[in-house]
Amino acid sequence: MLTDYVLQMPRAVYGGEHALENITGIMQGVKKAAVFTDQGIIGAGLLEYPLSLIKETGVETVVLGDLPAEPTCDQTQEVINRFRESGADFIVAVGGGSVMDTAKLASVLSTENFCVRDLLDNPSLGEKGIKTLMIPTTAGTGSEATPNSIVAVPEKELKVGIVNAAMIADYVILDSRMIKMLPRKIAAATGVDALAHAIECFTSKKSNPFSDTFALEALDMIMNNIEDACDKPEAMDAKKAMLTASFYAGVAITASGTTAVHALSYPLGGKYHIPHGVANAMMLVPVMKFNEPACREKFALAYDRIVKTDKTAETPEEKSAWIINRLDEIVKHLEIPSSLKDYGIGSNDLEFLVTAGMGVQRLLVNNMREVTPDDARNLYLEIM
Known part of the structure; x- marks a missing residue:
């Protein structure tokens, strides 16, 4: 057991039966939100309500919804490149571990100074540039709470963990409506x-x-x-x-x-x-x-x-x-x-x-x- 230890957590975590409604307050001051998700979430209709709440605040949105399951570092970088081009000043992740991991990496790679592959060798290069909101749609990965992002590295035929405290989410919403119909x-x-x-x-x-x-x-x-x-x-x-x-x-x-x-x-x-x-x-x-x-x-x-x-x-x-x-x-x-x-x-x-x-x-x-x-x-x- 460690004798010296530290606890790092998101700035605010919202739970309960109407947790999603806190999106309205979280979006105050945001101009454009990049919404990270995947086709499974979109197809299941799980994006509709959170996205409608964001839009009701008048915040402009761009949906980045073509992330593959358990992506490689290069596939993750492709999505981050599109995020950089979007001009968004806030990140919302609606999905499972891969979606949230990609969104967290985007938050510390918002400029072109470094890429995902740079962080494989030195995770500390990433610096938080964009605030994040994590909305998990599974009850499992815990990515909404961690400073970790897992990506596959094809040439190593291995998944690699990138760990950087700057990737801890600013906001988390735990709403069980998002997992009610999970297969x-x-x-x-x-x-x-x-x-x-x-x-x-x-x-x-x-x-x-x-x-x-x-x-x-x-x-x-x-x-x-x-x-x-x-x-x-x-x-x-x-x-x-x-x-x-x-x-x-x-x-x-x-x-x-x-x-x-x-x-x-x-x-x-x-x-x-x-x-x-x-x-x-x-x-x-x-x-x-x-x-x-x-x-x-x-x-x-x-x-x-x-x-x-x-x-x-x-x-x-x-x-x-x-x-x-x-x-x-x-x-x-x-x-x-x-x-x-x-x-x-x-x-x-x-x-x-x-x-x-x-x-x-x-x-x-x-x-x-x-x-x-x-x-x-x-x-x-x-x-x-």
Whole structure:
């Protein structure tokens, strides 16, 4: 656990049943807003209401809506170039992690001094030039809370995280109306992504009182609501809990950091284009089983918080086993793919995965138990 730590958060976070209506006040003084989104959001009709609220204020808008899912650094740069040409003085992101990550990068690359590829080598080059409003449409990535942006780097066949405190949003709106009709498949994958954020940050070497506060609350809310939120379209209380928990888990990332689950999942997305949440779901239980000897006390604390009634586990070993078993139950219940074979990945790919995964030392150094190349190899073999 860290002995020196810091908590960085957005300037203002609006939640509740009518959170979107705060757009009117946020837009005061804005002349032109660039709205980052994607075709899935537009096609689902989710952009209509936020955009109408912006336009009601008299603010001019330009919609940048052709961002692909999980974009490369160069695709992200193309959108940022169009943003620069728009002359907008404010950024609104309506979407999932890729949309918000791109919008955050645009906010620190509003001039032509640097590009996305420059930040791959030196993230600190980015400087906040434009204020941002994040409106998440999934309950999972937590991007609305973090200083992180994830982009794929084609030549490395890997996803890379760009981290710069200047990318933390100025405003966030958490309105459960934006996730009410989220397809179960997407709700499941993004929800498990948030689950991974929470438990990884809680068991990270960088954990601290700030991160533990948010990570443990997120873990409690997610593990007790994720199944209903995904299974039942009208379970709005569960969906509200997931949206809040996703944000909390994102805050935990800013104060702590994810570990081997995310590190080993990055090559699965970078080369094989497995959705980020699915890749994390695949790695979650194997890594937590591997980490159990080093994280037993933390798992026991999580059990004490999460289990409200019928507390059958008594020893730290029993409590820890319960947590890992519950994680496994959730992933199976949500029917998330669990084998790399589903994506045509086999033994011939193993050494690439080991090399690429071990290259994500930014996150592996956070893991409570050291991960060697042999360990990584065995973890990948578990899901082949």
